[in-house]
Each structure stands twice: as C-alpha cells, then as structure tokens.
Amino acid sequence: MGRRLGQHFLVRESILSSIAAAACPEPGETVIEIGPGRGALTRHLLERAGRVVAVEIDPVLAQYLREKFRDSPKLEIVESDVLRAALDAYGPVAVAGNLPYYITSPIVEKTLALGPLLRRAVFLVQQEVAARLAASPGTRDYGYLSVAAQLRAEVTILFPVSRAAFRPPPKVDSAVVRLLRRAEASSPAEVAALVKFAGLCFRQKRKTIRNNLLGTYPKERLDALQEAGRRAEQLSIGELAALHRKLGGG
Numbered sequence: 358m359g360r361r362l363g364q365h366f367l368v369r370e371s372i373l374s375s376i377a378a379a380a381c382p383e384p385g386e387t388v389i390e391i392g393p394g395r396g397a398l399t400r401h402l403l404e405r406a407g408r409v410v411a412v413e414i415d416p417v418l419a420q421y422l423r424e425k426f427r428d429s430p431k432l433e434i435v436e437s438d439v440l441r442a443a444l445d446a447y448g449p450v451a452v453a454g455n456l457p458y459y460i461t462s463p464i465v466e467k468t469l470a471l472g473p474l475l476r477r478a479v480f481l482v483q484q485e486v487a488a489r490l491a492a493s494p495g496t497r498d499y500g501y502l503s504v505a506a507q508l509r510a511e512v513t514i515l516f517p518v519s520r521a522a523f524r525p526p527p528k529v530d531s532a533v534v535r536l537l538r539r540a541e542a543s544s545p546a547e548v549a550a551l552v553k554f555a556g557l558c559f560r561q562k563r564k565t566i567r568n569n570l571l572g573t574y575p576k577e578r579l580d581a582l583q584e585a586g587r588r589a590e591q592l593s594i595g596e597l598a599a600l601h602r603k604l605g606g607g
C-alpha cells in the first residue's frame with residue numbers, strides 16, 4: 358500500500374460519522390470527497406448527500422471503489438490527481454476528506470479558490486496544520502496559511518483525532534477543521550489579489566513587510582507607510598487589507 362500517497366485509513370466509525378455530519382449538515386447537497394481510499398468516509402457521506410463525487414488518484418483503490426459501490430447511483434468516482442481535477446464542474450459543493458498530508462496546503466488553496474461555488478470544507482489534517490489554519494495574529498502559528506484561509510472562510514477546529522484512529526497510524530496527531538466560506542464583501546478578483554499580496558508580505562516571515570515588498574512597490578511609497586515597518590505576522594487580516602488598499606490594491 359502506497360504510504361507515499363499518504364494512505365492512512367480512518368477506522369473509527371464515530372469520527373467518520375462526525376466528519377460526514379459536519380461536511381453535510383443538510384440532506385441533498387453535492388459533496389466532493391478528496392482521497393476516498395477504501396470508501397470508509399464515502400459510505401457515511403452517501404447516507405447524507407444528494408450526490409458524492411470522490412476523487413482518488415490510486416487506480417487500484419479507484420477500481421476497488423467502483424466495485425464496492427456499484428449499486429450507489431449517487432456516487433461518481435473520478436480517477437485523478439485532485440490537483441488536476443476540475444472541482445468547479447459540479448455546481449455549489451461541500452468538500453470533505455481525510456487528506457493526503459503531503460499536499461494539504463495546495464488542496465486547501467484549490468478548495469478555497471472555488472469561491473462562491475464552495476459552501477464549506479471539512480478536512481482531517483495534521484494537527485499542526487489545523488492550528489495554522491485557525492491561528493490569530495501575533496501567535497506562533499499565524500502565517501500565510503492562516504491569512505489565505507481566513508480571508509475566504511471562517512475557520513474552526515472541530516475536534517482532535519489521535520493517530521490511533523488510523524491504520525496504519527501516521528507519525529503525527531490530527532484534527533478535523535471546518536472552513537465555512539465567508540460571504541465576500543469584495544469581488545473574487547479583489548480577494549485573489551489580496552491573497553497574492555498576503556503571500557508577498559509573508560514571503561520571509563522574519564523580515565518587515567517593507568523589505569518583503571521592495572521590488573514590487575516603489576521604496577518611497579513603502580517608506581511613507583508606518584505599518585510597512587512591521588512584520589506581516591503582527592498584522593490582522595483587516596490591517597493587511599487596509600495596507601493593500603493604501604498601496605493601490607490590484
């Protein structure tokens with residue numbers, strides 16, 4: 358079994374049913390499941406959702422799922438790398454999964470990029486990543502991932518999951534995290550520009566924003582802004598957005 362693909366299967370039914378309930382609180386929704394593996398979570402999602410689209414990269418597992426769920430018309434199995442799959446082809450969706458940890462950040466980014474098509478996402482991730490996603494400014498865990506997620510979603514850590522709940526057990530503890538999409542005040546293009554700006558501000562976490570932005574914005578404009586002399590990790594999302602506006606947005 359390919360550990361390389363982050364294949365650690367959840368075996369605790371109570372956790373699986375809690376993830377499905379959080380991902381799909383109302384019946385009839387479409388849920389995209391990332392990395393269904395042998396279908397442990399898929400089964401619970403099918404009990405609640407109107408439609409489940411399960412994206413699995415491993416051809417052996419995809420074939421196993423096709424056979425296991427051949428009598429489930431609500432399930433569509435997409436044999437693909439999730440980072441290459443067209444997640445925007447299914448209308449408004451919830452996204453769920455016990456994620457392969459080696460690509461957690463790009464999966465979170467791709468999910469949030471769904472914009473208005475995303476209702477919520479419920480992911481089982483490394484505890485450390487859950488803490489970073491939910492972190493507040495000025496704390497150790499606060500960084501680009503926190504800002505990129507919280508700009509577009511309200512992030513809540515729902516509950517921790519011990520490594521003993523998996524077969525084989527991973528080397529780290531985990532947590533279930535929920536990203537509830539925020540109704541955006543600005544257009545998707547503006548939000549995308551702000552996410553990009555946050556990426557520049559956090560480029561080197563220990564450097565001031567000014568130094569991270571030199572080369573992108575004129576020195577004189579940066580020198581005129583007091584908050585540019587601080588480090589990005591000290592600024593709230595509102596303050597980062599205000600700075601972006603002062604520098605002309607875009």
Ligand code: SAM
Binds near residue numbers: 392397
């Ligand atoms: N959901 C199952 C469970 O909880 O028992 C399996 C979770 S396991 C942590 C991660 C799953 O993601 C595996 O089935 C693995 O094959 C799949 N996977 C790994 N990389 C992937 C990728 N790039 N795209 C889609 N699926 C991937």
